Amino acid sequence: MTQYVVRRLVAMIPTLVGLSMILFLLVRLMPGDAALLQAYTGDDLVLEGETDPEVIDQLRRELGIHQPIFVQYAVWVADTVRLDFGTSYWTRKTVISEMRRRLPVTIELLVMSITVAIATGLVVGVVSAVYQDSPVDYVGRLIGILGLSLPNFWIALLVILLPALWWNYLAPPGYTPFLDNPRENLEKFALPSLTLGWSLSASIMRMSRSEVLEVLRQDYVRTARSKGLAERAVIYRHVLRNSLIPVVTVIGLQIGALIGGSVVIENVFGLPGVGQFILTAINQRDYPVIQSAVLFAALGFLFTNLIVDLSYGFLDPRIRYE
Amino acid sequence: MATAQRRLGASEGMLSRADSSVRRAARLARRKPLGAVAALLLLVLVLMAIFADAVAPYGPLEQDTSAILAAPTQNHLMGTDNLGRDLWSRIIHGSRISLAVGIGAVTLGTFMGMCVGLASGYAGRTFDLVVQRIMDAWLAFPGLIFVLTIIAALGPGLRQTIIAIGIGFIPATSRIVRSSVLSLKERDYVEAARTIGAGNLRIAFRHILPNLMPIVIILTSISMAAAVLAEATLSFLGVGVPPPAPAWGSMLSGTARVYFLSAPWFAIWPGVFISLTVLSWNLAGDALRDILDPRLRGE
Secondary structure (H helix, E strand, C coil): CHHHHHHHHHHHHHHHHHHHHHHHHHHHHCCCCHHHHHHHCCCCCCCCCCCCHHHHHHHHHHHCCCCCHHHHHHHHHHHHHCCCCCECCCCCCEHHHHHHHHHHHHHHHHHHHHHHHHHHHHHHHHHHHHCCCCHHHHHHHHHHHHHHHCCHHHHHHHHHHHHHHHHCCCCCCCCCCCCCCHHHHHHHHHHHHHHHHHHHHHHHHHHHHHHHHHHHCCHHHHHHHHCCCCHHHHHHHHHHHHCHHHHHHHHHHHHHHHHHHHHHHHHHHCCCCHHHHHHHHHHHCCHHHHHHHHHHHHHHHHHHHHHHHHHHHHHCCCCCCC | CHHHHHHHHHHHHHHHHHHHHHHHHHHHHHHCHHHHHHHHHHHHHHHHHHCHHHHCCCCCCCECCCCCCCCCCCCCCCCECCCCEEHHHHHHHHHHHHHHHHHHHHHHHHHHHHHHHHHHHHHCHHHHHHHHHHHHHHHCCCHHHHHHHHHHHHCCCHHHHHHHHHHHHHHHHHHHHHHHHHHHCCCHHHHHHHHCCCCHHHHHHHHHHHHHHHHHHHHHHHHHHHHHHHHHHHHHHCCCCCCCCCCCCHHHCHHHHHHCCCCCHHHHHHHHHHHHHHHHHHHHHHHHHHHHCHHHCCC
16 A cells, blocks of 8 residues: 555656646746736836836846746756745745645635535435436436536626525625634635535536446345345445445546636635636736646645545455555 | 439439438437437527627627616617627627637647547557656646646637637547557457558558547537637636627626626626537537447446
């Protein structure tokens, strides 16, 4: 097991190198560098109208973007390995300090959304399969296909708008740290995570439904029934456990979509998370922030997939890691 | 005489062929009612996009200063926005953007993905290994984040949106195509072709490529759903197709949100059309998968 984890971590290295190169090149392709932008928008470093080449040169030197591209890449990698993620061109704050503030927001959103998604996805999917072709099944499948097709930003807008129209209830905007006020924190995260969770639950729902239907036809299920087990016990003990593996795979595959979705949801609900950070940085061409924040997102994605792979062995003892 | 007979025979054959394809379509529609409904909806959407100028009562940018934020009436079926532009006309014209991005991005992504997958799977060895490691690194970016980064490099705009979304499809498409190629190249007919002296290019393009078509068709339909959704999301985030172009996503974004409480129709209709389009492509993809490749069922 430990050996397997180590091997997986080592295998991640080439992926990370490739990823960092693609990312770095993409960021450097962006038109107009931060020095020009800062100069033109009249940042307090540069006086209004004072955009002569010398000032811009000076700024470029300060920001370290006057060097050849491979030197810049080497510097970036060396810094990153030492956990120095650079400084925002705009706010002059270190990326790591911003991350420390924003990561908890995004992680709370993701964890709550996954919980919502697994809870509703599994329950609806299993119930749908057990009562196949009944009205319950049709409703369940409808919820599933709608979750796949309705854009999450639209659901988010409606979730804010409709209660306001119908009951005059306006969800509290912004963010409150959990430790400051747990109740307010949960209230503010409830709608965002329900929205994001629904779009994820759709694929879990569809997968668990088709998997349970498959398992229900297995011989051991017939055996369990014929030896007189209660239907409840058959479902819980024999069917559910055996249909979980592909469901977990789907969860793993959806993590990427979930991280992308968090950008949208944070934007609509005004949560100051990593997604908002990336979006703002892209609009401001804030290279260090884009690089580091996207790198964080990709790392999070890779590690969650590792955790998903490890959970297989927990769910199915027949699977060994060699 | 003989030629006349042959010509007659040919036209008869064509007639019965047309007849049988209609009957086949009817049979498919009965077997896959949801898929048929989706296909019909898509047809309507495509016609709407092609004949937007004729169908839409107003131009997409035409302002009616006497009707700003007007509720739906006979003059403005879905109401107007904060600049007095007719929402229904904007939605009709917006279908062009959605369709253009869908077709453009999917063509680009599927074609490139297919080329990479075919080359990688067929060539094997070191080439395959290197290409697959690059794809690994590529796939380690969460989808939307990657597209956002490309958009940042290219800047906003219709063409840029198409390219960014299209590039985003390449790694996943190439993976799926590659795995098909790996199994196809072990088939007996490939062996047979090689025995009679066919070269690699001939085998790849004449014997393997045609057999990839079912999976590519399914992928195309599902990718269309993803592309339409991605365009709407990017435009919503303000980095896709820039205003004043009537992209469905941007109708819901930014300043528009201020007016939602006083003019809810404004928030409803663009979303309904995005959802219907995405839903139709997904349902069509499901139906195509069941028809063309039943082994792929179960997600």
